[in-house]
Amino acid sequence: MQQWIRFYFQLPVLIRLLSIALVTMLFFGMAIHLIEPKNFPTFFDGIWWAFVTGATVGYGDYVPISLGGRIVAILLIFTGGGLITFYMVTLSSATVKHEQALSKGKVRFKGESHIVLLGWNERTRQLIDMMRKDNIEDKIVLIDETMNQLYQELSNVHFVKGDPTSEDTLEKANVCEARMAVVTANPSKKEQQSDQAVIHQLVALKGHHPNLFIIAEVLTERQKINAERAGANTVIRSNDFMSSLFYHELYRKDPLQPFQLFLNLLTARQFHEEKVSASLAGVAMINVLEHYLAQGSQVIGVKTGDTISFNIDTYTTLTEEDYLVLFTPFSE
Incomplete structure (x- = not known):
C-alpha cells in the first residue's frame, strides 16, 4: 500500500488532480445510478450527470428527485465543482509557469539534429535572422549565461540559460543529439580571455559529444592552433577577416565599396x-x-x-x- 501511495505522490500535480477528478466523477455517477435507477437508467447516464453538474454546466436533462439523490447532488456540488475548477486553475497556472520557464532558459530541449549556438551577441542574432529570412527550418538551441530571458519571439530557437562548459547545461541543451555547434567569441572580454573561453567551451562540447561538428570563432592568430587541438572543425579568425576588409576599404581606388560588395555576395x-x-x-x-x-x-x-x-x-x-x-x- 505504501508503494502505491509513494508512486501516487511522485506523479506530476496535473496527473494527480486529473485522476482525483475522474475517480470522483465515477463515484458520484455510480452512486446516483444506484440510488435512482429510474431517473438514471445506466451507469453512463450517472457519469454524464456527475460531469455536467461538477463542471457547473447544468443542462438539466438528468435531475435527482429523491432525498438521497439530492444529498448526493449536494455533496457533488461541494466536492466536484471545486475540484474541477481547481484543476482548470492549476492547468492554467502550469501553462503560464512553463511559458515563463521557457523564456528564462530553464526547460530542457528534447529534440535532435539541432544546431547549438553558444553566446548571444550581434553575430548570433544576425545568423538567426538570415536563417529565418531564407526559411531554413533547423531547430536552434541558444546557450547563454548572461541573459536572464530571451525577449525575442523566435519559434525555432530554444533558449538554455547556463554556463556552456557545465555538464548540466549541455545536457539541458541535449548536445549529445545535436548536429552542429557554433562557438562565438565574447566581444565584452579581452581578446586573450575571449579566446580562452572559446577553447574551454570547445573542450566541454567535444567531451560531451566527440563527433559533434563545431565552428569556432577566435580573435587572435596564436589561438587558432589551440582551437583546432580542442576539437574545432572550422576556425574563423574574425579579427583577421575584419582587418582585411578595413585595409581594402582604406586603400580602394574605385568608388566601389568592398565591404558592402562582399556582404551582398555572401548573403x-x-x-x-x-x-x-x-x-x-x-x-x-x-x-x-x-x-x-x-x-x-x-x-x-x-x-x-x-x-x-x-x-x-x-x-x-x-x-x-x-x-x-x-x-x-x-x-x-
Whole structure:
C-alpha cells in the first residue's frame, strides 16, 4: 500500500488532480445510478450527470428527485465543482509557469539534429535572422549565461540559460543529439580571455559529444592552433577577416565599396567545391567557365591536391583529380 501511495505522490500535480477528478466523477455517477435507477437508467447516464453538474454546466436533462439523490447532488456540488475548477486553475497556472520557464532558459530541449549556438551577441542574432529570412527550418538551441530571458519571439530557437562548459547545461541543451555547434567569441572580454573561453567551451562540447561538428570563432592568430587541438572543425579568425576588409576599404581606388560588395555576395551566394567530372577533364578552361556560367555559377579557383589557385588561365585544361571552387546561388 505504501508503494502505491509513494508512486501516487511522485506523479506530476496535473496527473494527480486529473485522476482525483475522474475517480470522483465515477463515484458520484455510480452512486446516483444506484440510488435512482429510474431517473438514471445506466451507469453512463450517472457519469454524464456527475460531469455536467461538477463542471457547473447544468443542462438539466438528468435531475435527482429523491432525498438521497439530492444529498448526493449536494455533496457533488461541494466536492466536484471545486475540484474541477481547481484543476482548470492549476492547468492554467502550469501553462503560464512553463511559458515563463521557457523564456528564462530553464526547460530542457528534447529534440535532435539541432544546431547549438553558444553566446548571444550581434553575430548570433544576425545568423538567426538570415536563417529565418531564407526559411531554413533547423531547430536552434541558444546557450547563454548572461541573459536572464530571451525577449525575442523566435519559434525555432530554444533558449538554455547556463554556463556552456557545465555538464548540466549541455545536457539541458541535449548536445549529445545535436548536429552542429557554433562557438562565438565574447566581444565584452579581452581578446586573450575571449579566446580562452572559446577553447574551454570547445573542450566541454567535444567531451560531451566527440563527433559533434563545431565552428569556432577566435580573435587572435596564436589561438587558432589551440582551437583546432580542442576539437574545432572550422576556425574563423574574425579579427583577421575584419582587418582585411578595413585595409581594402582604406586603400580602394574605385568608388566601389568592398565591404558592402562582399556582404551582398555572401548573403546571396555560397562557396562550393566540386570534383571535375569526366566530361570536363581535358576541356579548355574557357569552356569550363562557360559551362558553369550557363548554370548560374562562377568558377573562382582550382584546387589541385592541397593547393588552391585563384589565377585562372583560360587555356589550361583540368584533370579528374582536380576540384573546382565555385560561387553558387544559395538556393542550390
